[in-house]
Amino acid sequence: MDYGLKSRIASILKPNNGRGVMLAVDHGYFLGPTEKLEVPKRTIAPIVRYCDSLMVTRGVVRSSVDPNFPVPIVLRVSGGSSIIGEDLSNEEITTSIKDAIRINATAVTMSIFVGAKYEHKSLVSLGHLVNEAEEYGLPVLAVTAVGKELAKRDARYLSLSCRIAAEFGAHMVKTYYCDDFQKVVNSCPVPIIVAGGPKLPERDALALTYNSIKAGAAGVDMGRNIWQSQYPVAMIRAVRAIVHSNYNLDQAYKLFQQLAKGQPEQQSRGNFNQNRNQNRPQGNRPNQQRPNQSKPNSQRPNQGKPQQGQRPQNRPQGKPQQKGQRPQQRPQQKQQNRPNQKPQNQNKPQNKPQQKPQPKPAQTPKPSPQAATPAPAEQKTQ
Numbered sequence: 001m002d003y004g005l006k007s008r009i010a011s012i013l014k015p016n017n018g019r020g021v022m023l024a025v026d027h028g029y030f031l032g033p034t035e036k037l038e039v040p041k042r043t044i045a046p047i048v049r050y051c052d053s054l055m056v057t058r059g060v061v062r063s064s065v066d067p068n069f070p071v072p073i074v075l076r077v078s079g080g081s082s083i084i085g086e087d088l089s090n091e092e093i094t095t096s097i098k099d100a101i102r103i104n105a106t107a108v109t110m111s112i113f114v115g116a117k118y119e120h121k122s123l124v125s126l127g128h129l130v131n132e133a134e135e136y137g138l139p140v141l142a143v144t145a146v147g148k149e150l151a152k153r154d155a156r157y158l159s160l161s162c163r164i165a166a167e168f169g170a171h172m173v174k175t176y177y178c179d180d181f182q183k184v185v186n187s188c189p190v191p192i193i194v195a196g197g198p199k200l201p202e203r204d205a206l207a208l209t210y211n212s213i214k215a216g217a218a219g220v221d222m223g224r225n226i227w228q229s230q231y232p233v234a235m236i237r238a239v240r241a242i243v244h245s246n247y248n249l250d251q252a253y254k255l256f257q258q259l260a261k262g263q264p265e266q267q268s269r270g271n272f273n274q275n276r277n278q279n280r281p282q283g284n285r286p287n288q289q290r291p292n293q294s295k296p297n298s299q300r301p302n303q304g305k306p307q308q309g310q311r312p313q314n315r316p317q318g319k320p321q322q323k324g325q326r327p328q329q330r331p332q333q334k335q336q337n338r339p340n341q342k343p344q345n346q347n348k349p350q351n352k353p354q355q356k357p358q359p360k361p362a363q364t365p366k367p368s369p370q371a372a373t374p375a376p377a378e379q380k381t382q
């Protein structure tokens with residue numbers, strides 16, 4: 001693989017563990033002003049520093065992302081249908097590679113619609129996009145979209161779609177989590193990134209993240225489950241802790257609760273025993289609870305936060321939370337800074353050392369639209 005291609009992929013999927021947290025904010029390209037993404041700049045600013053890459057359209061990059069604090073851009077280059085139109089699968093390439101390069105995109109992305117009316121068009125577009133993008137060393141992320149047919153999200157269909165995307169030359173594939181997700185991962189020769197889907201309760205979205213990573217996903221490309229949360233900073237940091245610091249579900253949810261309440265976080269490390277990425281420096285450590293006081297946060301590497309040197313300048317208000325500080329929230333969220341959850345029972349053992357070498361997957365509800373609280377227009381969308 002050429003240097004350019006490889007280095008661009010490395011800024012999306014970190015080379016130390018092959019994983020990444022992609023923040024999806026491209027929904028407006030077919031959904032318009034989706035709930036909590038009405039003003040993209042306001043949605044993006046508080047959370048962008050916690051992602052490794054941003055999935056976005058050229059319109060929102062130019063209007064709503066600060067070029068002085070660059071983040072790897074995964075540029076959506078397909079579109080052509082809207083939620084109120086006839087068929088969401090009727091997409092074409094709408095943004096040129098030249099413009100992607102002008103924007104300084106790190107990768108380009110488009111949707112494919114396997115089995116849909118416009119399957120042929122989307123697959124041929126993928127082939128052409130790979131041809132063109134490879135000329136400039138730009139990786140292509142293929143999104144296995146299902147349009148309004150959410151029921152399609154099973155292992156058989158998603159394996160078919162992901163494999164076809166990889167066969168067409170996609171360098172990474174984004175798909176949905178499903179039962180038997182390992183089958184999808186195992187039959188796809190390129191890294192798989194999992195979409196969040198419609199909004200779920202936070203613990204369920206973290207379970208989806210945890211189970212995806214445990215099954216071998218390279219990361220998540222999550223949107224609504226982060227920025228439609230009442231606590232988007234807490235949520236993305238908890239997601240990040242699973243992806244990059246091997247937090248298990250309980251640990252990640254506890255971190256979410258602590259950050260949402262404005263409590264100082266208690267450091268803990270997760271432990272994935274089932275993981276195909278073997279080159280993680282922090283892998284397979286015992287799952288221990290660390291006292292909060294031992295070291296300042298800045299000295300602890302990779303604890304669910306961007307590491308030093310990772311766009312540290314992109315801070316809306318100084319450093320990320322320090323002990324005793326409230327989490328950074330958008331002004332209107334400060335007043336609602338009360339978690340819905342009951343206070344944690346301090347006597348309850350949290351972050352128990354894992355005794356079983358291969359923990360069962362956390363219960364992940366199928367990301368069904370019924371369980372979600374999306375905007376009305378989103379209820380039946382990809």
Ligand code: R5P
Pocket residue numbers: 024025026027055143145195196197198221222223224225382
């Ligand atoms: C939808 O078509 C977009 O590609 C989104 O980026 C994707 O669905 C991921 O966002 P979410 O986690 O909200 O599903």
